[in-house]
Amino acid sequence: MTRFGRLGQLTRLNLRRDRFRILMWIILLAALMASVAWKFEDIYGTQSEIAAIKGTLASPGIVAMFGAFSFKGKVTTAEIFANEMLLFMGLIQVVMNLALSVHATRGEEDLGITELIRSHAVGTLAPLGAATLELVIVNGLLGVLYSVGLTAANMPGATTEGNWLIGIGLATTGLLFGLLGLLTAQLADHSASATGLAYALFGISYLARMITDVQNPKLTWWSPMGWVEKLAPYNAANWTPIWLSLLTGLILLSLAFRLNDRRDLGAGAITTRPGRRTASAFLRGPVSLLWRRERNVIIAWLLAVMIFGIAYGTVFNTIGDILKTNPTMQQVFGSTMVHEANHQVLLSFTSLLAIVMAAVATIPGMQLILKLHTDETRGWLEALYARPLSRTTLLFSHLGMAYLTSTLAYIGGLGGIVVMGDASLTHVQDGISATEFWHGVAAQLPEIWVFLAISTLLVGCWPRLKTLSWAYLALGFISVYMGSLLKLPGWVKQLTPAGWMLRVPLHAMNWTTFSWMTGLAIVLIISGWVGYRRRDLQMR
């Protein structure tokens, strides 16, 4: 028992240390779940509304993003809710868990806090045990809040078992990935590497889920990220995914404890290797420094976005062929009309995916811009600014890298969809043309640019508020991505740049909107630049 000595005290310490971030996550997630459930009867209350959305949810495009669910007999409001929300909530909860678990273990170790704690009379395994308990408590609390919220919302078709199944199912899925984070934190020797490893595994799991969902949903059982879909809470309640998650989680946890027990403090199996004795000729200024530091992250993002695009593109032939679902159509309308209809389906699908791609492509750029301030607070800029290096040069080094990364990521992602998609088609003329593709690119880029410009403004003028960038991006993404499914009022979409341009290539490209949004981005950047040149740097 001494190996876990003072476990309770350490757990309380963890919860106190992370209280703000835990509170933020819990409020955000529980409120999102409960408020959507609360409103859901208004959105999909009648049978005709349900019938309309049921068809949409069965389309491969939506299946790729929201998961495959089977409907039997009379479909209820609650079933539609579970279909739209489960995977989405699961994803956010995984992100929360990976952040909490790596932060509570390897993050603390990197800071030297674990060393300090271990020097006191605490059990050798107690810090990892406390991190585990923290995850159990946070996920458990969220699960209970979900269930209680769903019970209170009382959607038509909801059952007590289903409500608790959702709560417990999301809690165990979250916990499973949290425990994965604990394991990668033991494998890697610093927190960035642990996070990267965990996200790589999460990404593989998500991709496997997406491809199997579209091709053959039975195979989705092989992906932990797919288990949450298998709960089927309101039509055929299934507790197997919960036992699977818990069992897998226990295996991961026992591995984590075994590794933690055997390794030295600060060490990891994946070690930081020694590097160059001298700098390469390439490393000579702020741009090359940023590239040298962030190249792995940038390349990983570009590749990941492109792989996601290609994965989405593989479903083109399935969705872009109306004849598969409706063979009589050709006889009624003739082949020209059918090809036109197929083309419309693909345009609509591509436009929907463009929203996702734009949001995802914005993330690495935003990170690069916000990093300018993170570096500042970490003291890394003191050495740079003692050199003949102006604020303007450094700011625009970060901006240039950020804009280039996000722009390329978006083009690569959408390109992956369209190139792979068109290649997979039986009838190439149904596919997305080059003009449509470039219009799709041009339509979303100003949105990305404005989001990045807002981050620039915050870093330049009000750096303490920089986290708002993420909240604003999340709002923009949710409002346009979930907006039509949740039937949100139009003004909600107009709150962020994500909703300012009509979906292209479904709609025609609007060059006026393109111009004024680009102009706005430039104005915001200039304001941020002026602010950054004038303000004091924040130092340790």
Add this chain to the structure above:
Amino acid sequence: MTTNPVLEITHLQKKFGHFQALKDITFTVQPGEVFGFIGPNGAGKSTTIRVLLGLIRASGGHAKIFGQDVWSDSVAIHQRLAYVPGDVYLWPNLTGGEIIDLLLKLNGARHTAKTDDLIRRFGLDPTKKARTYSKGNRQKVALIAAFSQDADFYIFDEPTSGLDPLNERLFQEAVLDLKQHGKAVLLSSHILSEVERMCDRIGIIREGKIIETGSLAEMRHLTRTMVTVTLGDAFDVTELAGVHGVTAGQHPNEWQFAVEDKELSQVMTTLAQHQVEALQSTPPTLEDLFMHYYTGKE
């Protein structure tokens, strides 16, 4: 001889919101001079240095390096300046060798034989990633980059706080070498023996104000000399004027006390009339001076 000062600070002020971090900072540093900048934590040493580097903007007063304004001409100034911060934070996924070279290149300098020599003498492994360096090793990276550079003005902010005594001595030798080459150095330090040994002039800062500047010799006149004396008769030294903190020694007629500088000759004349058997006088150390300014005691 009139030379332009390398650094010239006049009535510098800095406010953070309502907190006045710097109230009145005035001093100069001449070419070929090592200037010691001492004061306790939170007195404003690092804030002053950050104003000098153009990292934060002064709320009042002026600061000029090479005759140029530290805020608006910072880039031009930094061409000829080298700086080592007190807490060195380095990009964790670059090696020490890469960082040294990058910092040099940013100044238009290059990795030379001198750099290699410094790396060898300080005992740094340049192939390790910065995240694996201890505090002392991170400081070595910054010091090697600074000493490899051919600057005209060097600013060190508590540069030896993480170094072992051997490396501390290397640092002191390197600074004295700079001085011999006519460079100006601003050395902020807690280690008073280091300042005492290396600095030509000293500025003492307290609560955002420079309360004293001058050479150590000049400052000593402002305080008291410690005297231990053994007399041949039972004269009571407490009768003397300008004598403080008198304590009786271990032997009969042995006394210890502090004498105000201006009373020193009068005291000596009086003592001489009482058959001095042994006399030891110690000039105040920098530590005594420091304590004198900060606590008001000797």
